[in-house]
Amino acid sequence: NAGVMQNPRHLVRRRGQEARLRCSPMKGHSHVYWYRQLPEEGLKFMVYLQKENIIDESGMPKERFSAEFPKEGPSILRIQQVVRGDSAAYFCASSELPGNRGGHTDTQYFGPGTRLTVL
Amino acid sequence: SQKIEQNSEALNIQEGKTATLTCNYTNYSPAYLQWYRQDPGRGPVFLLLIRENEKEKRKERLKVTFDTTLKQSLFHITASQPADSATYLCALPGGYQKVTFGIGTKLQVIP
Numbered sequence: 001n002a003g004v005m006q007n008p009r010h011l012v013r014r015r016g017q018e019a020r021l022r023c024s025p026m027k028g029h030s031h032v033y034w035y036r037q038l039p040e041e042g043l044k045f046m047v048y049l050q051k052e053n054i055i056d057e058s059g060m061p062k063e064r065f066s067a068e069f070p071k072e073g074p075s076i077l078r079i080q081q082v083v084r085g086d087s088a089a090y091f092c093a094s095s096e097l098p099g100n101r102g103g104h105t106d107t108q109y110f111g112p113g114t115r116l117t118v119l
Numbered sequence: 120s121q122k123i124e125q126n127s128e129a130l131n132i133q134e135g136k137t138a139t140l141t142c143n144y145t146n147y148s149p150a151y152l153q154w155y156r157q158d159p160g161r162g163p164v165f166l167l168l169i170r171e172n173e174k175e176k177r178k179e180r181l182k183v184t185f186d187t188t189l190k191q192s193l194f195h196i197t198a199s200q201p202a203d204s205a206t207y208l209c210a211l212p213g214g215y216q217k218v219t220f221g222i223g224t225k226l227q228v229i230p
Contacts, residue, residue: 004162033218042123042222043163045213056217091162107153108218110162 002027004094004111005074012117013082021077021114025094032075033093033108034067043091049075082118089113121146123221125209131227132199140194140224142209152185152192153210157223163208167194199228 005024013019025032034046045059049069060067064082069075079086093108124143132138142152151170155163169176169185169192176183182195196203206223213219 035220040222043208043220045217045219048217059217093162107165107168109165112162113160115160 004092004109006090006092006111006114008114009112010115010117012119014119015083016081019079019082019086019116019118021079021090021092021116022074023077023092023094023111024074025092026096026109029094029096029109031095032069033095034075034077035091035093037089037091037113039088046077079116082116084118087116087118089115121211121213121219123147123209123211123219125221125224127222127224129225129227131229134199134201134228134230136199138196138199138203138226138228140207140226142192142194142221144190144209144211147190147211148187149211151212152183153218154181154183154192154194155208155210155220157206157208163220166207196226199226201228201230204228 004026007022011019030051032049035043036046037043047060047067048056049067051069052071064080066078091110091113093110095108122145126141151168153168154166156166157163167176167178167181167183169183171187180197184193204227206225208223209221210218
């Protein structure tokens, strides 16, 4: 059973370009989470999606960032008009059940991350 | 606001000794707490989950304690090995469907 897959592993963009990061959850998982990790900082939650639905995007910057998880295909995190401050590692995680329900939880399994560098 | 504190300074210990990492939190009443391991250039890997009604949990050489009065969790690795060198992250439920991570403590086990 393959784990969470992310591609590309490394992405270099110039300021103003668009970045598309892809995440394929583990087989059987329908819940996807995106996190950002800046150097010397912790993982920061960005967005939680189920198939065709954004459930919680409270950690997502209001502009330039969007995410989707279509019925078919991987989840996509899209960053438009990238700036140098967007340089970070972006991790995707998936779970079989919702991540936090009334004290019950399901483990989130993380992908290897995409390292975005904005020149 | 909710806050998770982990010692951001690296912890260096001799091989064979017990490593103890600390996670303190404020403004939380979590139903559970998790510990993850992260190696350089890799995603976090889940290690252990401990619930609020559990004082201690063990998995092989790992032991986690959870003191909801002190608002603290301790993560122990006994008989540490160089392969245990990594960054260890504490994580708490951050609200509906979210998990909030601490900054992590870097452990270096010296042969």
